[in-house]
Amino acid sequence: MVQNTLKDTFKNSNYKLAGHGERNIHVLKEAFKSIDGDLESDNYGEGAVIQEFEEKMAATLGKEEAVFFPSGTMAQQIALRIWCDEKGLRKVAYHPLSHIEIHEEDGLKELHKIETVLLAEKNRVIELEDVLRIEEPIASILLELPQREIGGQLPSFETLEQISKHCQEHGIKLHLDGARLLEVLPYYQKSAAEVCALFDSVYISFYKGVGGIAGAVLAGDKEFIKHSKVWKRRYGGDLISLYPYILSADYYYRQRADKMELYYEAAKELAGFYNACHGISTLPLEPVSNMFHVHFHQAKELVEPILTEVQQQTGIGLTSYLKEIDENSCSFEVSLGDLYETVPRELLEKVFKQLDALMKQRFSSI
Amino acid sequence: MVQNTLKDTFKNSNYKLAGHGERNIHVLKEAFKSIDGDLESDNYGEGAVIQEFEEKMAATLGKEEAVFFPSGTMAQQIALRIWCDEKGLRKVAYHPLSHIEIHEEDGLKELHKIETVLLAEKNRVIELEDVLRIEEPIASILLELPQREIGGQLPSFETLEQISKHCQEHGIKLHLDGARLLEVLPYYQKSAAEVCALFDSVYISFYKGVGGIAGAVLAGDKEFIKHSKVWKRRYGGDLISLYPYILSADYYYRQRADKMELYYEAAKELAGFYNACHGISTLPLEPVSNMFHVHFHQAKELVEPILTEVQQQTGIGLTSYLKEIDENSCSFEVSLGDLYETVPRELLEKVFKQLDALMKQRFSSI
Structure with missing residues (x-):
């Protein structure tokens, strides 16, 4: 059986906690949908x-x-x-x-x-x-x-x-x-x-x-x-012609400039969920923007299977990667966006309950 | 009455002799129409x-x-x-x-x-x-x-x-x-x-x-x-993300890479029309690609009203601008593209007949 990777389980998850969604061609299509084709470059x-x-x-x-x-x-x-x-x-x-x-x-x-x-x-x-x-x-x-x-x-x-x-x-x-x-x-x-x-x-x-x-x-x-x-x-x-970037920048600016408060509040909440888990802390402990880093006080190769398992079993995507800091720690970055509020509340609680349980089970001596 | 400019009459012309058409948002929309939105950036x-x-x-x-x-x-x-x-x-x-x-x-x-x-x-x-x-x-x-x-x-x-x-x-x-x-x-x-x-x-x-x-x-x-x-x-x-440029480059490359011979032949023909007019010559005399420059052996301020008049009366766009070379000459650039073959033959002959006539009428002593 082929082993699922962290990246795959993230990609295939039903809900993702961070970001606005995939960086694919829909991002361009959505922005240009309502723009008049006759508009000059x-x-x-x-x-x-x-x-x-x-x-x-x-x-x-x-x-x-x-x-x-x-x-x-x-x-x-x-x-x-x-x-x-x-x-x-x-x-x-x-x-x-x-x-x-x-x-x-x-x-x-x-x-x-x-x-x-x-x-x-x-x-x-x-x-x-x-x-x-x-x-x-x-x-x-x-x-x-x-x-x-x-x-x-x-x-x-x-x-x-x-x-x-x-x-x-x-x-x-x-x-x-x-x-x-x-x-x-x-x-x-x-x-x-x-x-x-x-x-x-x-x-x-x-x-x-x-x-x-x-x-x-x-x-x-x-x-x-x-x-x-x-x-x-x-x-x-x-x-x-820079219009592919300008018009999409303008479109998403209009969509999201006023949502930064929402992302910030979401970041604080989500950081709280991570910090409540055994062996996990966020940097900063309380976010001051829509972003933070999630730190694990364990080796990357020990943490990766846990996150992969959580993502596979819950269908909730936490991260697509883990970055090794040193042999005893690793981290990933989170930037909150439109996706967070689409995640059902009960699933959110479920995923962190499971993550905490797995962290405790594997690293109970810490 | 507001005087029509060279640029306006070109913009409002029914047919244009050079180029592929306007550089507007349709160029992007056309290229992305058939591209799957799920394609990753x-x-x-x-x-x-x-x-x-x-x-x-x-x-x-x-x-x-x-x-x-x-x-x-x-x-x-x-x-x-x-x-x-x-x-x-x-x-x-x-x-x-x-x-x-x-x-x-x-x-x-x-x-x-x-x-x-x-x-x-x-x-x-x-x-x-x-x-x-x-x-x-x-x-x-x-x-x-x-x-x-x-x-x-x-x-x-x-x-x-x-x-x-x-x-x-x-x-x-x-x-x-x-x-x-x-x-x-x-x-x-x-x-x-x-x-x-x-x-x-x-x-x-x-x-x-x-x-x-x-x-x-x-x-x-x-x-x-x-x-x-x-x-x-x-x-x-x-x-x-460079995909807005890459995918459109690929789309138009597939459309036009094989049409360069057509543009080249069109350039030679069109240069011939210009060279047959009184007081006009192209550089090079016979094009070696899809492009050439059209030179007028008269001051820009004398040539501009002629081109404006021709564009207004025939509805055929020759150029949107004239570049002064010195006080006795001016020019513009032509790059042949998809538009040339859309121009009805009889209009093409008409526009150059009129251009030649006006050049002769105004500069008959040359």
């Missing part, structure tokens, strides 16, 4: 389709202008390069687990020769003290809200205000990696514009909490956006 | 959707591997950078009117510090002599087939073979800007693979003759493609 950054969405996002983020990018990687490298050029200094600071540092094949360094200062330890967010401790001159600081690689943690809003004030006083441009900006607004109880007001430039993504196909927006003042567009052309990001 | 360069198309294109171009890019700008800068790194020399050569030189805001220089040697005069294609005349060491030569900015001209196939042989003997990597590669195959009477065999790396586009939404493929040997994927990530071109 954008054309190398010009035209109503792109300009109207950029204006809408600039207003939402409280910035003078905004520009649509195919990716956040491109948008953020460009933002930091512009701030470096403005100061005539190729040095920036960010968290050791920022996207730029670990997921971009060193694009910032290879393409721009920008040096980096890593702020804070890997397992916590950047605090004011980390910023005050920087000894060398830097052009810009990038803050990621929430800090994804550590489960989506956040500094307090007061800390953000203090860092912002310090940067302003010291001629350091503050850039927001707001890939999941909308997702943190319910925790801060602030509008997007209120958070962005603390930053000189902001990037947001449309395929995380929003659940679009791909794409990003970079926002800032007029001069900054003028330079961004030149760099976008240099990078080959100024496509003849 | 590509995922950061992985998955059947992207891999199958890359394999198909590698086979078509006769290269070991291929990688799909959001844009040719990104693909080509990366190709040249890889060849420069391989040789440890940041210098390449290309035509003074190549896309890299005039349409990319100096991305190659700004992002890679690559120096350039410009080959040939602006008004002609690169010949073997231009290559032999290069005195300094260079890592790579980029050839654009056809040379778009001069109406889509081509060197002979023998010249290509000689340049290729020279480059191979001198350790210079030859890169093909094949944005319109498919479009020149009928003239050369060669397969794509036969042309590409002369080059170390090749880029082709999916929104010119193919008429897709956007996107490009870069092809070469395994090692080259391995490096390309790293650079694609660095540029922010490794999107979570």
Whole structure:
């Protein structure tokens, strides 16, 4: 008999606790269903389709202008390069687990020769003290809200205000990696514009909490956006047509921007279910956005059969993968979306009862 | 009364002589109509959707591997950078009117510090002599087939073979800007693979003759493609989902790859109509692909009312714009596509009869 894998049992489950659903072609079809075919494509950054969405996002983020990018990687490298050029200094600071540092094949360094200062330890967010401790001159600081690689943690809003004030006083441009900006607004109880007001430039993504196909927006003042567009052309990001991403971003933004509070509440509840299980804890313990990480204090190869069994027997999908942290621990990421509220209450209780029982049975000595 | 513009009369014309039709949302809807919504998205360069198309294109171009890019700008800068790194020399050569030189805001220089040697005069294609005349060491030569900015001209196939042989003997990597590669195959009477065999790396586009939404493929040997994927990530071109471009590229490729001969024959015929008109000539005089430029030996402000009048009276669209060359000449570009064969024969003759008559009437002293 072929052994079912964690991935298979997740894929074949009747209900999934996280996300908005599968990333398949329906996502595009659904977004374009009600769009008039006669609508003209954008054309190398010009035209109503792109300009109207950029204006809408600039207003939402409280910035003078905004520009649509195919990716956040491109948008953020460009933002930091512009701030470096403005100061005539190729040095920036960010968290050791920022996207730029670990997921971009060193694009910032290879393409721009920008040096980096890593702020804070890997397992916590950047605090004011980390910023005050920087000894060398830097052009810009990038803050990621929430800090994804550590489960989506956040500094307090007061800390953000203090860092912002310090940067302003010291001629350091503050850039927001707001890939999941909308997702943190319910925790801060602030509008997007209120958070962005603390930053000189902001990037947001449309395929995380929003659940679009791909794409990003970079926002800032007029001069900054003028330079961004030149760099976008240099990078080959100024496509003849970006509308497949723009129109789907707009569609899902309209569907989901107001549901972030719902996802946040769901995340807190779901984290509670995990934390009630033997040998499992979430990071953060109480989520501050729609996301968190689920940690097991056991080896991956011991945990994987348990999760597989639970998924197979209950038809409830918890995760498609497990990431080994070290030989005695593993984890997976959860981002709450539209699917959570579709799961029947009694099944939700059943799956965690079973998970807890299996964890206790296998690891009763802990 | 509001004066009709060239652009308006073109837009409102019943038939258009060039192109495949409007670049609107129908282009996407048409391509996705028959695609199963359950098909999974590509995922950061992985998955059947992207891999199958890359394999198909590698086979078509006769290269070991291929990688799909959001844009040719990104693909080509990366190709040249890889060849420069391989040789440890940041210098390449290309035509003074190549896309890299005039349409990319100096991305190659700004992002890679690559120096350039410009080959040939602006008004002609690169010949073997231009290559032999290069005195300094260079890592790579980029050839654009056809040379778009001069109406889509081509060197002979023998010249290509000689340049290729020279480059191979001198350790210079030859890169093909094949944005319109498919479009020149009928003239050369060669397969794509036969042309590409002369080059170390090749880029082709999916929104010119193919008429897709956007996107490009870069092809070469395994090692080259391995490096390309790293650079694609660095540029922010490794999107979570590129399927809107890939699936539409594949759809329109299947529709049109075999129609390039038809477009080429149509281009020759249409150029003949223009050349028979008073004060008008095409560049090249006889097209060698589906494209050519139409030149008027009069000032733009004198020609524009004539074209506007012809479009308004006949309902046939010739062009939406005129580009001023100098105070005594102007031009526009024509790329033949699906629309040409939809134009009734008698209207075609009528429009050029009228154009010729108006040109004679206004410029009879020439």
